[in-house]
Amino acid sequence: MDDNAIEVNGITRTFRTYVSGKGMLGFFRRKYSIKKALDNVSFSVKKGEIVALLGKNGSGKSTLIKTMIGVLYPNSGNATVLGLDPYSNRKTIARDIGVVMGAHEQLYTDLPALDTFELMRYVYNIPKHEFRKRLNFFIKKFDLEKVYTQQVRTLSFGEKMKCNFVASILHMPKIVILDEPTVGVDISSKAALKDMIKDMQKRYNTTFFITTHVVEDLDIAERIIMLDEGRKIFDGTSDELLKYFGEKRIIELHFRNDIKKSDYRKYGKVVESESNYIKLEIGKEMLRKKSFTAMISDPNIIDYSVAEEELNNVILALYKMNKKK
Amino acid sequence: MVLRNGHAYLGYFITTLKNALSYRLGYALVVLSKLGTSLVMVFVWTAIYAASGAHEIGGYTVVSMYAYFFLFSLISSMDMIISPKIQNDVDSGNVITYLVKPISYPLQLFSEGLAELLLTFLMFVLPGVIIIGSVVPLNISWSSLALLSIEMFVFIALAALIDFLIGFLAFYTTRIWGVINIMSFLIIFLSGGIMPLGLFPSGISKALMLLPFQMMGYTQVETLLGLLNVSAIMQNIAVGAAWTFALFIIALAMWTMTKKHITFAGG
Incomplete structure (x- = not known):
């Protein structure tokens, strides 16, 4: 007290x-x-x-x-x-x-x-x-x-x-x-x-x-x-x-050659894409899956980054959730 | 009642003096503008004397009537400007900056008001009374000054309490300009700012002497002009003191109630 x-x-x-x-x-x-x-x-x-x-x-x-x-x-x-x-x-x-x-x-x-x-x-x-x-x-x-x-x-x-x-x-x-x-x-x-x-x-x-x-x-x-x-x-x-939002991760992939966006939908939600670039929102557990690690080792990928969900987005999502209630 | 945290109010008193003096000319002009009403009354009464052809009305010669209104302007300028400040503080939401401090908001306003009164007295009232006294003989003696001091004390307290009561309304309705204007007119009229209270019909005059407003200009001016005897002055002071006590109790109760009613528009 x-x-x-x-x-x-x-x-x-x-x-x-x-x-x-x-x-x-x-x-x-x-x-x-x-x-x-x-x-x-x-x-x-x-x-x-x-x-x-x-x-x-x-x-x-x-x-x-x-x-x-x-x-x-x-x-x-x-x-x-x-x-x-x-x-x-x-x-x-x-x-x-x-x-x-x-x-x-x-x-x-x-x-x-x-x-x-x-x-x-x-x-x-x-x-x-x-x-x-x-x-x-x-x-x-x-x-x-x-x-x-x-x-x-x-x-x-x-x-x-x-x-x-x-x-x-x-x-x-x-x-x-x-x-x-x-x-x-x-x-x-x-x-x-x-x-x-x-x-x-x-x-x-x-x-x-x-x-x-x-x-x-x-x-x-x-x-x-x-x-x-x-x-x-x-x-x-x-x-x-x-953590409240299931620990999502943002993956950004840069490719040497052009890609098909649809090939990457199985890993998570496509947030942004260009002919040789894609940004995905994936679940944290996806990082441990074999299919994902195999995809990351694709020689067509010249650079990639993994980031936590931005706090800004989490807060906005929380507001939206409260609105629905 | 012991004033707790007196040094805080001394701080507000000093800072208000500094603030007013940072724009000396502007402040002096505001104070001088208070002479405006008396100039209007001088023109009105000049016309009344000229039209009636009388040298004296109700014991006032035309010169003593001029002296009455100029003195009235000087004395009545010693009221505090509290209600417009409360309205501004409530309207802007700035009242919060006072309420988060270990002070009483009304006492803080009162301390600021006293600082302004001190300046008004030194810059306007004292020189004004000296100038008028050099033209018209005034009743200046130790006993009359002692009575005048008590009268001024009662006046300042009464004017502040009435203004607080009007100002507190801002916490309920925010905009109180209408009430402020109506009360300003009523106070000028009922305190003898348009016509000396003794010139009203006898019954009305007696009734007016039982109101607090007679102590807000009329009694002080009559004392200075030597037109009231000591017993009448004492009676007026007693009436004013009784009103002061009653209004203090009402203001205290209203502030206690108002504190629970405070709302802030945004932010």
Whole structure:
């Protein structure tokens, strides 16, 4: 129990939304519909774990974060953060969490980011010498030396994002929640962000909960939770996610001379083909079959490669499967 | 009530001062634009005095009437701009950035409002009162300043509480411009911004003195002009304080209820 930083038990959250009527009078015939943003979601996150919450736009990721930390009240179910009920202890819990909402800025746009950092010193009561030490470290790490004293409105999106991140972790929270943290951030800044996440986890056993719809962001996560239409559809590692689909393999074959596509259908599904090239999707067990090894040793083949199914495709397949349900 | 995490609110106070001062000229113009209503009232009352041919209406000479409206503009500029901020925060979804911090959202808004009031007082009200005082004799004594301080304290609290109550509606309906405009007009009218409350028919005037709005400009201006005796001032302060207490309880209950009603449109 004490090992868990976050526990979410059967949370359901609905919203009432407007639905316009049809035709000229539609504006006056306003109707309401109930949207289930979260549907009986349960999971737990261990202290020091890096968990990615993956989902399409509108899948309920941000609602889950807000409900989990006590900003939104659930219709049913409950949560605990660091052993406390977030709905009655929002302010206490907020001292130990840092939240970066990609879409919402906490920086004062008419002032330099330094002023927002100073504000965070007051908000979290950080001793002055400690604040200086941390700020210097983060500024250097994120290459913000020339930027953090400039008016925020003159900064690029990526620079603002990095400043936002620094403002959210200056108090060294036990849990960091990042909502779409890499949107608009360049490759080197993404690398610095991921490096910082790993570093904080290692040094301070910080728990990270990262929401994203970008598959490339998943490489840092030790665990992936997938949400679709408010439901949890997967909870496990990326390897487990690949296994979930029977471990398919992608074979690419390059030939010296032209081939007949139909000759290769017996090995698996033809994904792509040209006169002297074919891409197949095959089951992992096919690799051990004699007929397959014989085919691979065909002298007509000048090159071949075997790859695991791409995570992107697995995720798309999982969404499709959930839709059918 | 002990203010927990007071340093956080001090942080918001200081940052708001810095923010306002980053565009000093723009801020000064916004504050100066508050004189607009009093200029309109000066023209209206000049016409009324000219048409009636009277030198005095309800104890006000034309000069003291001018002084009344300019002073009213100065005093009433000391209200906080809270409800439009709440509406913007709710509409943009940025309210989340405050709710994830170990602070009370209303107290944070109040701290920001106090910083703006300090600037308004130093840049607009104090120089304005000095200028008017050099033209029209004002009732400036230690006792009147003490009473005025209490009146301003009650005014700031009342104006903030009323604005909070309007602002909280944004969590239910998002767009509250209509309510803000209606309330702004009502407050100007009921606090004596169009006509001194003493000039209303006796029954209506007495009723208006029982509302909180008399403490939102009228009583302070009358105190400065020396037109109210101490017992009337004390009575007005008592009424204002009672309203402050009642509105505080209502605002507290409404915020507790509103917190459970918060929804965010996307993201």
